[in-house]
Amino acid sequence: GAVVSQHPSRVICKSGTSVKIECRSLDFQATTMFWYRQFPKKSLMLMATSNEGSKATYEQGVEKDKFLINHASLTLSTLTVTSAHPEDSSFYICSARTGGLVTEAFFGQGTRLTVV
Amino acid sequence: AQSVTQPDIHITVSEGASLELRCNYSYGATPYLFWYVQSPGQGLQLLLKYFSGDTLVQGIKGFEAEFKRSQSSFNLRKPSVHWSDAAEYFCAVKGSGGSNYKLTFGKGTLLTVNP
Numbered sequence: 001g002a003v004v005s006q007h008p009s010r011v012i013c014k015s016g017t018s019v020k021i022e023c024r025s026l027d028f029q030a031t032t033m034f035w036y037r038q039f040p041k042k043s044l045m046l047m048a049t050s051n052e053g054s055k056a057t058y059e060q061g062v063e064k065d066k067f068l069i070n071h072a073s074l075t076l077s078t079l080t081v082t083s084a085h086p087e088d089s090s091f092y093i094c095s096a097r098t099g100g101l102v103t104e105a106f107f108g109q110g111t112r113l114t115v116v
Numbered sequence: 117a118q119s120v121t122q123p124d125i126h127i128t129v130s131e132g133a134s135l136e137l138r139c140n141y142s143y144g145a146t147p148y149l150f151w152y153v154q155s156p157g158q159g160l161q162l163l164l165k166y167f168s169g170d171t172l173v174q175g176i177k178g179f180e181a182e183f184k185r186s187q188s189s190f191n192l193r194k195p196s197v198h199w200s201d202a203a204e205y206f207c208a209v210k211g212s213g214g215s216n217y218k219l220t221f222g223k224g225t226l227l228t229v230n231p
Contacts, residue, residue: 006159032217043206043223044160093159097217104150105217109159 002028004096006108013084013115021079021111023094029074030096034105035067038091050077084115118143118209122222129197130230137192137225139181139207148210149190150219151181155203163205166190177201202229 003026013019023033032051036044048064050056050071058064066088068080077096081088091112095105119142129135141147148167152160164175171183181192190207207222 004159034218043221046218049218091157095160104162104165105219106162107152107160110157112157 002106004106004108006094006111008111009109010112015085015115016083018080018082019084021092023077023108025075025096028098032097033071033077034095035069035079036093038093086115089113089115118220120207120209120220120222122207122225124225126226128228128230131199132196135194135197137205139190139222140188141209143209149183150208151192152206152208153203197229199229202227
């Protein structure tokens, strides 16, 4: 299957700083990328959907000014957590899919963010 | 709106025993259904998917799942569990209409395998 690479896999940052997470589709062009947040022992919560070259669509309750998403190319999307707080500590996972209706989404390996 | 229920939060089986993980979905039309597996600290790996056709689908690692429209279910099965199958399993649904590829996940079932 297609490969989605997420970087970094683990990051620790100080409160008030910003951290950027990258999601790359290595062997296919991703027209759409998705960012999820996973709380401990909880399911995946979709944060936003991004299409290459356009603004991301955020789910209800997700602060777009705090979680900045950029999908500048068909192989790269970034999530920037701005002014991070300890409650932003979580596991963030991206997924990517090609165009068309009946296709699957491929997931990155996730990023463990710890804000201290 | 679509939704997914995984009734079992945690299941423990012995190695070599059979396994069935339950998944019930809610969607007005024919859904697209998926099972994913997640090892600790890792992303999700697709085990199998159902879009249409044969209601019994085969996946990787010896897993299979059966779509039962009358029961709104898509249960995952494996005849003989291996210790390496210990992980978190997520059922997910996507609506078949439109171009929105938003997946809705269940809360997951943690599988523990005893030697």
